[in-house]
Each structure stands twice: as C-alpha cells, then as structure tokens.
Amino acid sequence: MYSPRDARSFGDDAPDLLAVLRCPRCGGALDLAAHAVACAACPALYPRDGVIRFVDRAAYAESFGLQWKAFPQVQLDGEQLADSERRLRRETGLEPADLRGRLVLEAGCGMGRFLDVVSRDGAALAVGVDLSAAVDAAAENLGARPNVLILQGDIFRLPLAPGSFDVVYSIGVLHHTPSAEQAFRTLVPLVKPGGTIAISVYAATVKPGVGWALNMFRRRFLRAFTRRLPKRAILWWARYAVPVFWVIDKVPVVRYVRYFFPVLLYRDYPLSWSVLDTFDTYATELESRHRPKEVFRWFREAGLVDIDLLDSDDGWVSVRGRVTGG
Ligand SMILES: C[S@@+](CC[C@H](N)C(=O)[O-])C[C@H]1O[C@@H](n2cnc3c(N)ncnc32)[C@H](O)[C@@H]1O
Ligand SMILES: [Zn+2]
Structure with missing residues (x-):
C-alpha cells in the first residue's frame, strides 16, 4: 500500500493547493479537515486518503478502475521503453521547458503514465484527476512525489478553480465520455490567460484503404457485444486468450x-501491452471518434488562438491551442 501523502502535500504549501481546489457542488473554497477537505460555503465534505475524493461512483468509467488496478505499471516509462514520454511530446507538443515550474492539469490521468513525465519535467504542481478507481494506481505510482496531487473527480464537475493552470492536457480520455466536445469545453476555463490546452482523441478517419476500414468495422461489430459483458470476463479473456493469439x-x-476474435496484438511492444489494450478496447463502455476539422472547430469556438494540429500517431487527432492574454 502507498502511504497517504495528503498530510505532507497539505504541509507548508497548503494555501497553494487549496487555492486550486473548489467545491464541485457549489463552487465554494475548500478548507482542510481531518482526513478530508471541507467546503466553506456548503456542508460538503470530501474524504482524503492520499487521493482527494470528490466522487464516490465511477459510473460508465468503471472498467478503467479495473483496468488500471490490474495493470498499474505496464505503460509507465522505464529503462526499456519511454513510450509515454514519446506520446506526451507528440500528442501535446509539450516539452520540458513548457512544463518546468508550471501548474499543470491532466484530465483523466488513469494510472499516471503521462503525469509521471510531467512531474519529472519539473512541474511546480502536476494535478491528475480521474473519475475511476484508477486514481488508486496513480497514487501508488506517483503519490510520494512532492509535486503530484491526485484527485478522484469528474471532468463534467471539476473540483478546480477557474484560471488556475498554465497547462491543461488530456490524452485518450474525452472520447470515452458521453460528449467529448462538452468535456473539452469544461476544461478551457481552467487555463490561465496565455496558458496552453492540448487534447488527443480517437480519429474518425484513420488511413485510406480497405484494411483500416475493415478493421474499424470489425472493432465496432465486436465491441457491440463485448462492452456489455461482465468486465471481469473480458479481463479474464485478455489475460488468457491474448497470449495464445500471440x-x-x-x-x-x-x-x-x-x-x-476480440484481440489486439502489438508486435513491437511487450505482450502485456496487447493484454492491456485488448481489455481497454473491448471493455470500455463509451467510445467516440472525431475528425481533425471537428476538433479544430471546438478550439476555434472556445476562443483559443495559435491552434495547431499535431503530427501524432495514426488513429489520433491531437490539437493544442492557447488562451489569449497573459
Ligand atoms: C483510456 S484511459 C486513459 C488514461 C491516461 N490518460 C492514459 O492515456 O494512460 C481513460 C481515462 O479517462 C477516465 N475518465 C473517463 N471519463 C472521465 C470523466 N468524466 N472524468 C474524469 N476521468 C474520466 C477513465 O476513468 C480512464 O482512466
Ligand atoms: Zn460547497
């Protein structure tokens, strides 16, 4: 078990952390209480046990709690592979110089693979928020770091003060919510004037050619069944069938x-990545796909400037932009 870090994180720098947080029910400021944070304006009390918990149900994101608790470290960068750092740079354009000394938010942090890089890049504070029990894995992986704060919360009711962050990013998350566009809109006001927002979502159009189209059809067809199956059955399938297909x-x-069969195989990655992503793909309740021009429009309509479509891997639409001012 990780040792709860909230006592330390609410130590000398407590005012800064509390300045970033807001009651998701009424928008009031939060104060420190025993094993909790308390709203100054309403009776709400949110438990803290190494994670500050603003929701108690993962709703449609339940499979992700199971996923990241079953595979808490598979995709964390290590000596062999630094794929999370590669993807963070490619899908957000964020380099260490953009993150050092900054207040950074990751919306939908999962077990913390990208937050790990941001924290190592020297962010002043790297806040990760996730709806599911994935936060327990994130706290286990990163909870001991002085510049990391993990929150269990909902993107649609974020427990965060507007205009708090220099950088807000979200990779592989918004297309797993009921509305990627609405989810994006809730993130924009959190960015400070002059700050950056970057998102990466599943692409509607992948590559030209029959191969990809067939693959997409197959994925949709199989998912229509698999996403209704008990999550533990899919976890079992991923764990035992994927090695056979490997x-x-x-x-x-x-x-x-x-x-x-509902199986995903990556030849260039360790077997555990195929097991994890087979579960991810076929257990996830919600999945939407988006075109570059659609995501570009979200940024434009939100009043963002310096909008850029990034050269990310096939299958992803990755866009960043800047809030005016600053
Ligand atoms: C595919 S995982 C990606 C996690 C991480 N960004 C990564 O790429 O490793 C999607 C994550 O989004 C989270 N999520 C989905 N809907 C959410 C919401 N409304 N608020 C916060 N997190 C949400 C899920 O719990 C899950 O951990
Ligand atoms: Zn309140």
Whole structure:
C-alpha cells in the first residue's frame, strides 16, 4: 500500500493547493479537515486518503478502475521503453521547458503514465484527476512525489478553480465520455490567460484503404457485444486468450484467425501491452471518434488562438491551442 501523502502535500504549501481546489457542488473554497477537505460555503465534505475524493461512483468509467488496478505499471516509462514520454511530446507538443515550474492539469490521468513525465519535467504542481478507481494506481505510482496531487473527480464537475493552470492536457480520455466536445469545453476555463490546452482523441478517419476500414468495422461489430459483458470476463479473456493469439500470430496463414476474435496484438511492444489494450478496447463502455476539422472547430469556438494540429500517431487527432492574454 502507498502511504497517504495528503498530510505532507497539505504541509507548508497548503494555501497553494487549496487555492486550486473548489467545491464541485457549489463552487465554494475548500478548507482542510481531518482526513478530508471541507467546503466553506456548503456542508460538503470530501474524504482524503492520499487521493482527494470528490466522487464516490465511477459510473460508465468503471472498467478503467479495473483496468488500471490490474495493470498499474505496464505503460509507465522505464529503462526499456519511454513510450509515454514519446506520446506526451507528440500528442501535446509539450516539452520540458513548457512544463518546468508550471501548474499543470491532466484530465483523466488513469494510472499516471503521462503525469509521471510531467512531474519529472519539473512541474511546480502536476494535478491528475480521474473519475475511476484508477486514481488508486496513480497514487501508488506517483503519490510520494512532492509535486503530484491526485484527485478522484469528474471532468463534467471539476473540483478546480477557474484560471488556475498554465497547462491543461488530456490524452485518450474525452472520447470515452458521453460528449467529448462538452468535456473539452469544461476544461478551457481552467487555463490561465496565455496558458496552453492540448487534447488527443480517437480519429474518425484513420488511413485510406480497405484494411483500416475493415478493421474499424470489425472493432465496432465486436465491441457491440463485448462492452456489455461482465468486465471481469473480458479481463479474464485478455489475460488468457491474448497470449495464445500471440503465439498463433507467428504461424503463417493461421495467424489471420485472430481477426475473428476480440484481440489486439502489438508486435513491437511487450505482450502485456496487447493484454492491456485488448481489455481497454473491448471493455470500455463509451467510445467516440472525431475528425481533425471537428476538433479544430471546438478550439476555434472556445476562443483559443495559435491552434495547431499535431503530427501524432495514426488513429489520433491531437490539437493544442492557447488562451489569449497573459
Ligand atoms: C483510456 S484511459 C486513459 C488514461 C491516461 N490518460 C492514459 O492515456 O494512460 C481513460 C481515462 O479517462 C477516465 N475518465 C473517463 N471519463 C472521465 C470523466 N468524466 N472524468 C474524469 N476521468 C474520466 C477513465 O476513468 C480512464 O482512466
Ligand atoms: Zn460547497
């Protein structure tokens, strides 16, 4: 178990942390209480046990709690692989110089793979918020770091003060909510004047050609069944079936049998990544896909400037922009 860090994080720098937080029910300021934060304006009390918990139900995001607790470290950067850092840079354009000494928010932090990089880049404070029990994995991975704060909260009712952050980003999250556009709109007011916002969502159009179109159709078709199955059954399937297909994939011709099953295989990554992403893809309740021009429009309509479409991996639409002023 991780050791709860909230006592320390609400130490000398307590006023700064509390300045960033707001009661999601009434918008009031929050004060420190025993094992909780308390609203100064209404009776709300939010528990803190290493994570400050503003919601007690993960709703449609329940599968992610299971996912990140089952695979808390698979995608964390290590000596062998630094894919999270590669993706953070590519999908947000954020370099260490943009993050050092800054107040940064990740919306939908999961087990903290990107927050890990932001914290190592020297952010003054890296706040991760997630709706699901993934926050427990994030706290376990990063909770001991002095510049990390993990919150369990909902993007649609964020427990955060407007205009608090130099940088807000979200990778692989908004398309798993009931409305990616609405979710994006809730994030914009959190950015300080002159600050940056970057999001990365699933692309509606991937690559030209029949191969990708077939793959998308297959994914949609299979997901129509799998997302209704008990999450633990899909976890079991991912854990035990994916290694079998991993072996079959090495056999010529026979290997194509995998296209009839809900399985995702990445040849260039360790097997555990395929197990994790098979669960991620087929257990997730909600999934939407977006076109670059659509995401560009969200940024334009939100009044953002310096909007840029980033050169991210196929399958992703990654856009960043800046709030005017500052
Ligand atoms: C595919 S995971 C991505 C996590 C992390 N960004 C990453 O790429 O590793 C999507 C995450 O979004 C979170 N999520 C979905 N809806 C949310 C909401 N309304 N508020 C906060 N987090 C949400 C889920 O709980 C889940 O951990
Ligand atoms: Zn309140």
